[in-house]
Amino acid sequence: MSTRRPSPLDLDRFLPYRLDILAEGVSRALSRIYYERYGIGVPEWRVLAHLGQYAPITARDIGARSRMHKTKVSRAVGELERLGFVRRMESDTDRREALLSLTAKGRAAYDDLAPRAADFARQLLDDLTTAEQRALDSAIDRLLAKLAR
């Protein structure tokens, strides 16, 4: 008679799987905010958010910070330029790289979106107690640190 071995892997509790579904769902929900208003996708939003906070910054550094492939950054920057959101100045210390920053229009979009995005994250977390939020945050920090090794 065949006995069913206990499954060595319970998918519904498997962290990588759960994280992926969660990240995808959160990203999709958030994207509604910026896609509806400005017609931009995830990579463009990411670049915009980086520029809002860190400009002037090079494409390289955006990629390094956000773990985006350099071609993805390059194309997102291109699209944002096309939209008139981003301006590039050539660096005077290294003529390969360009210092990116926001135009007035890009700044306006950022100033519109950033608080909405922050609200979104707040609402998402508002079921959790402060302690749970801290626990989640610190767990993410530790996992990220572990991956970096």
Added chain:
Amino acid sequence: MSTRRPSPLDLDRFLPYRLDILAEGVSRALSRIYYERYGIGVPEWRVLAHLGQYAPITARDIGARSRMHKTKVSRAVGELERLGFVRRMESDTDRREALLSLTAKGRAAYDDLAPRAADFARQLLDDLTTAEQRALDSAIDRLLAKLAR
């Protein structure tokens, strides 16, 4: 004189962004395990894992459980069939759908991979205290539940 407004959005603490980077990093690290051994990618691995645990199951149900688009499931199943990992039986209650299950070869791959995947997740989490692990798990549950609404 211009004063810098406090940023309304601190990216390094922004949950959607952090989740995305974490999920991507975890997935990439895990994928080494199954890619190196069987040359399969994320969608194929996901389908394999579902079949290992829930077979016989339809492609539709795999998609519903794992939030994969039906075309992605369809192609992953096709690839797993090509590899000789998956067999399809037609359902006798509904001839549109196919009941998928693993061949001996597919089962062997699953039995090889599943414990490795489980180990991977355990190692990933072994820095965290049990309390932290539970907090993380419950936070993910709540966020997923919130998204589902």
Added chain:
DNA sequence: GGCTTATGGTTACATTTGCAACTGATATAG
């Protein structure tokens, strides 16, 4: 200096993905 190697960024090409349309089958309304 000149030569090799590495780097920021873009582009070409192949692969992957998602959407829309389709096929064959089932459910449902009248």
Added chain:
DNA sequence: CTATATCAGTTGCAAATGTAACCATAAGCC
């Protein structure tokens, strides 16, 4: 019944993505 709507799954096509090659510049080395 039968006509219409719905559904499981596949396929065509377009958009998005990653890899590799490339260009221009910079850095390291002799």
